[in-house]
Amino acid sequence: MKTFRPRNVCHVSSRVHRLDPRQESRCSLALVMLLGLATLSVMATTQTLSAEDTKTIHVYSLR
Numbered sequence: 001m002k003t004f005r006p007r008n009v010c011h012v013s014s015r016v017h018r019l020d021p022r023q024e025s026r027c028s029l030a031l032v033m034l035l036g037l038a039t040l041s042v043m044a045t046t047q048t049l050s051a052e053d054t055k056t057i058h059v060y061s062l063r
Contacts, residue, residue: 019027
């Protein structure tokens with residue numbers, strides 16, 4: 001059983017602009033670098049906050 005489809009309807013995939021492999025690899029590299037930078041930023045912030053928290057906590061050693 002066929003479904004009715006008008007002749008002037010185009011597939012969306014044929015109209016999508018694809019990047020060439022060089023541009024695609026550049027975009028992928030840029031995305032990886034941005035994610036790495038964001039990860040480093042979060043790690044540095046977490047380390048800074050945890051270092052500030054340890055200054056206010058007094059730890060007593062039991063002997």
